Structure formats: C-alpha cells, structure tokens
C-alpha cells in the first residue's frame with residue numbers, strides 16, 4: 001500500500017514505519033522537519049514538508065497521528081492553542097487537501113485518545129458510551145475526531161484510534177516515570193483510585209495495522225489493553241518490576257497548584273475497554289500489566 005503518515009516521526013509513528021516498511025508498504029511522512037524523516041523512520045521513508053508534494057502520488061491510506069505532547073507542560077492559554085492547532089487545525093488542513101485531490105485514498109486512520117470520554121470515574125467505557133465529563137482534553141479529542149470524520153463526506157472510510165497510555169522502552173509515559181521510581185521515589189498519584197488504560201507499544205502498532213487491514217473497520221476503537229488497572233495497582237506493579245519501594249504518594253494538593261488544569265489528567269482516568277477491536281478479532285499479546293512491564297523493563 002501507499003501510506004501517508006502525519007506524526008510519523010513520533011513514538012507510535014516510528015514503530016509503525018518499521019513494521020510497514022518490513023511489510024513492503026511505501027511510506028511518506030508529512031513533517032515539520034522532513035529532512036529528519038529518513039533518519040527517524042527508515043531510509044526508504046520519504047519526508048515531505050508540504051502536502052502538495054504528494055498531489056501526484058496515488059495513496060491508499062492516510063494515518064494521522066500528529067500532535068504536540070499533551071502532558072509535557074501546564075495548559076496555559078498559548079499551550080492549549082498549540083495543542084489544538086497541532087491536532088484540530090492540522091487535521092482540518094489534511095482533510096481540505098484530501099478534498100482537493102482527484103484520487104482519494106480509501107481510508108483515513110486518525111488519532112484520538114481515551115481522554116475523549118473525559119474523567120470516567122467508575123464507568124466502564126466502551127465505544128458505545130458518550131463522554132462522561134468534559135475537560136479540555138475531552139474537548140480537544142472531540143474536535144479532533146470531528147474534523148477527521150469530515151473525510152467521510154469525501155467517500156473515505158474513517159477509523160478513530162482512541163489510544164490509552166502507550167508503554168514503550170524508548171519514549172512516552174513510562175520513560176518519564178522511570179527515574180523517580182528507580183530512585184525509590186515513586187508512589188501513587190492522589191488517592192490512586194483513578195483508572196489507567198495502558199497499552200504495550202507492540203499491541204498499539206499491531207492494532208493499528210489490524211485496522212488498516214480490516215476492510216470494514218470504521219468509527220472509534222479504544223486502543224488499550226483489556227485489563228486496565230487503577231493508578232495504585234500500576235504503581236505497585238512498576239515498583240515490583242524494578243524491585244523498588246513505592247511508598248511516597250504524590251498528593252493532589254501538591255499537583256494542582258503545580259500543574260493547574262493539567263493535574264486533572266493525572267488525577268482522573270478512564271476504565272476503558274477495547275470492546276470493538278476484540279469483537280472484530282484482534283487479540284492482544286500483552287493482557288496483563290505485569291507481563292507488559294516485565295517485557296519492556298527486563299534487559300534482553
């Protein structure tokens with residue numbers, strides 16, 4: 001297949017490129033730094049700085065993963081604008097360009113997050129559910145999905161990947177937790193009861209690849225392992241895996257003044273379940289957190 005990726009240089013995009021190159025697909029990555037794409041994604045992947053460079057290329061699928069990191073810094077007004085523009089505005093530009101093309105790819109797989117549901121508390125969330133609460137992250141995901149869905153008007157099939165916390169060796173959420181946990185300074189966040197819908201990077205990649213190959217897949221899919229855990233269980237599991245104590249909680253009263261609205265992302269969560277993708281035949285390789293962490297953290 002001929003596949004265009006946005007966000008192809010990111011954690012998920014790079015791993016997808018590796019898999020899809022090995023499978024013989026031809027790949028293009030729309031990037032702010034196209035000259036770095038070959039080094040990051042693979043020598044055969046072509047970086048483009050503008051979509052117009054692809055006007056004459058027949059594409060089968062577009063995978064839209066671009067977005068500035070959501071939890072890197074407090075959500076000031078300007079940070080919120082960047083988070084919005086890098087997902088919602090970028091997707092708008094992408095769909096406008098697709099609309100102008102004569103040859104339309106059949107499929108758009110577009111990013112989203114389990115944050116679409118807002119802080120779900122104790123609700124068990126499948127794709128049949130509506131958002132439980134609305135915070136900035138939920139509004140962002142909603143608008144991001146809506147822009148992507150506009151490609152259906154062009155006759156394209158649209159798949160939305162509502163991703164949980166991706167656990168990987170070389171980036172993302174786990175890498176940031178490791179330094180304090182390795183020093184024995186890890187602990188639950190707030191009361192630790194919030195749900196954490198995690199997914200091993202290998203399953204995340206396999207799931208997107210599965211959706212690429214399902215001719216009837218469309219609409220939202222929760223991308224998280226079938227057994228989400230509460231923050232307190234996640235904390236214990238990571239401590240066990242690293243053989244370190246996890247007795248130093250991070251109180252909500254400390255996080256809120258430090259992080260402002262962003263603290264809600266860490267103090268809330270979603271008991272999200274991958275109902276649709278499992279019903280359509282996808283099988284997770286890592287179903288329980290202990291085995292996922294052991295795989296990622298045990299030296300080869």
Ligand SMILES: NC(=O)c1ccc[n+]([C@@H]2O[C@H](COP(=O)([O-])OP(=O)(O)OC[C@H]3O[C@@H](n4cnc5c(N)ncnc54)[C@H](OP(=O)(O)O)[C@@H]3O)[C@@H](O)[C@H]2O)c1
Nearest residue numbers: 007009010011012031032065066067068086113163165166
């Ligand atoms: N990783 C997770 O745990 C997780 C969880 C839920 C949802 N997601 C979503 O899934 C998508 C992919 O995740 P990821 O972890 O692979 O992301 P990532 O490593 O942070 O990479 C995202 C890519 O987005 C592009 N980007 C960054 N800032 C941008 C900006 N200001 N304007 C335009 N593009 C920008 C970058 O590509 P260039 O530098 O090449 O332009 C970057 O490689 C993201 O949108 C993320 O929100 C991820």
